[in-house]
Amino acid sequence: VTSLPPWRRAAPARAEIAGEIDLLVTAPVAFVQHLNECLYCTSDPRGVNRYDPLAGGYGQGARMTWLAIGNELGTSELDAVLSLQPDGAEALRGLLAATRASIDADLLEPVAVRVAQVLDVPAGLLVELVGLAPEAVDARTDELRSWPDAPALSERQRLAVAHAEQFVIDVEGIGDADIDQLLQVLPADELFRFQVGLGVVERTLRFCRVFEIAAHQPAPAGATQEVAP
């Protein structure tokens, strides 16, 4: 595993910066001064986490991916990468839509958030690509903050998230007894849809991870806070 660049690990500070910038965008001089002096922004040489008020978001015009792609103003990094294979991208969005329609949101949302955390994928991509609502990502991130205790989760959700986590990290660590335990809270048909959908989300987020795609939207406020390792 390659150590991540410092601006990635600095992500939890983003909430503070966002709050600060919300005030600063109304004061252009102070905003420029902020960009020049803020250790956070200056440690982000490619501007991935830099707020651009003209473009209306984070990372606008900036690149984090290592793919040699264009840097067109107004295009998110995700769209720029997906535009390389537009038919496949459209099909992927269709597959993700079918996944959302096939799995109970109470299961899909916390599981997707946890998979993104494990793979260190920006939470904003859960909105931009996986298609979750920003407020859902925010709420689920909040629920998962004390994971694995996470008292806000039901037993069904806890088992699903634990299963997803193991599935991502080492699928061979999942035994027959684990499947049997899931079958206690999920009927066979629902378990099958959950497992297939989990796989779709996991592979989609691995796509994002492999190409190190930046999120266009700021991470939901809750997603920028400390999460379980």
Place this chain on the structure above:
Amino acid sequence: VTTAKIPLPDAPDSPGISGVAYAAYAPALGGALLAYKVPLGTMRSVDHLTKELVRLRNAHVAGCQICSNFRNPKAFEAGFDESLAAEVDDPTSERLTPAQHAAVRLTEAFLLCPFLDDDLKAELAERFTPEQLVEIVLSLISWGANKSTVLLGIDYDGDERLQLDPRFGTDFL
């Protein structure tokens, strides 16, 4: 013999046992997975031989019988021969080109630890265009569906050589 780990309403001893589960429990999701394959079959930025090596490495890592047994005829037309099937598991194989080795390493990274190191990124950028790399990884999103079916014990474990089914309308599977 593979044993299904979830109850299935009907699991005949026939190729494609996962098809039973999709038909009974997730027809919409199964249909979406098939639909996802169609545009992948029209992508031509990566040659069929390289894609077959990637597909087989994915099959071997996942331990999927049905995927390991399958051969894409288009790959044979592009120069694949049966002895190459085992070569994808050998990082020192001299029969694979540097670009093919790089594609296999990308496959392994995607499946096992998707935090690419700088050396691999540099090699991939040298050997492939961004369009090709996206095609490979979008393909892995499809092929990687076997991770779930293997986990649930519903990957077919027969040894027949499966072929492309023209009903899917694509040369991608």
